[in-house]
Amino acid sequence: MALKIEHLTGGYTGVPVIKDINLEIKPGQALGLIGLNGAGKSTTIKHILGLLRPQKGTISLNGVVLRQQPTKFKQEVAYIPETSVLYPELTLKEHLELTMLSYNLDQEKAWKRAHELLKMFRLDDKLEWLPIHFSKGMRQKVMIVCAFLADTSLLVIDEPFTGLDPLAVANLIDLIKKAIADKKMVLMTTHVLADAQQAISNYAVLNNGTIEIIGSLKEIRTHYGLKPDDPFDQLYLALNREDNGHA
Numbered sequence: 001m002a003l004k005i006e007h008l009t010g011g012y013t014g015v016p017v018i019k020d021i022n023l024e025i026k027p028g029q030a031l032g033l034i035g036l037n038g039a040g041k042s043t044t045i046k047h048i049l050g051l052l053r054p055q056k057g058t059i060s061l062n063g064v065v066l067r068q069q070p071t072k073f074k075q076e077v078a079y080i081p082e083t084s085v086l087y088p089e090l091t092l093k094e095h096l097e098l099t100m101l102s103y104n105l106d107q108e109k110a111w112k113r114a115h116e117l118l119k120m121f122r123l124d125d126k127l128e129w130l131p132i133h134f135s136k137g138m139r140q141k142v143m144i145v146c147a148f149l150a151d152t153s154l155l156v157i158d159e160p161f162t163g164l165d166p167l168a169v170a171n172l173i174d175l176i177k178k179a180i181a182d183k184k185m186v187l188m189t190t191h192v193l194a195d196a197q198q199a200i201s202n203y204a205v206l207n208n209g210t211i212e213i214i215g216s217l218k219e220i221r222t223h224y225g226l227k228p229d230d231p232f233d234q235l236y237l238a239l240n241r242e243d244n245g246h247a
């Protein structure tokens with residue numbers, strides 16, 4: 001049981017971006033994917049979601065190979081994108097119903113869970129609202145509610161903290177911790193390490209499309225020659241120096 005990414009090389013037509021990526025996340029584990037803008041984090045995620053076709057390598061989840069059984073694979077993956085993607089003509093209630101249908105959820109249990117999540121994100125009185133009525137942060141919260149409602153083995157979260165109020169950030173961190181305790185797998189990209197480290201202790205550093213190191217933030221600090229009390233931003237400066245060939 002695990003998410004396994006083996007020798008993944010890929011990118012866009014004529015634009016190779018990621019090279020020979022190897023990652024494994026087991027049930028109850030979370031991995032933060034970090035790196036400078038353009039390092040290839042979202043591209044890696046797009047491959048895991050089956051939106052891009054790898055040039056080389058395989059991606060499997062609990063033994064189900066994405067390339068061979070894409071529908072079965074995707075049934076166990078929930079995704080919170082960096083920018084919310086909602087259907088303009090569907091209400092919040094209809095978005096929840098669509099999630100329940102797509103993931104074959106038991107309606108009674110799912111509605112109970114949905115109400116808990118809606119209350120947590122202060123959306124419980126907005127079931128009939130259309131996306132046009134929501135603020136940017138509220139739209140992001142709808143994506144979070146739908147993803148946690150889906151109750152999949154793997155949660156893929158792309159840069160979730162920007163645009164959320166501190167209350168929502170704290171709730172999201174709690175949900176991620178709970179998912180890890182419930183033996184789910186979590187892959188999250190972020191630049192906001194101060195928030196991420198409250199839920200995630202293991203990180204992979206992506207630089208120029210390759211993984212340079214996987215480890216705790218302490219191990220990563222040591223790898224890049226940072227002192228224990230250097231702020232996290234120093235990590236990005238170190239990556240930038242490497243990128244420019246000065247490391």
Ligand SMILES: Nc1ncnc2c1ncn2[C@@H]1O[C@H](COP(=O)(O)OP(=O)(O)OP(=O)(O)O)[C@@H](O)[C@H]1O
Pocket residue numbers: 012015017035036037038039040041042043044
């Ligand atoms: N649709 C696309 N077509 C061609 N190249 C792309 C496309 N999207 C991204 N790229 C390129 O792929 C590389 C990696 O981009 P990616 O979006 O994966 O980076 P990222 O690490 O997620 O960055 P950020 O922190 O800014 O979100 C960049 O060089 C980018 O220009």
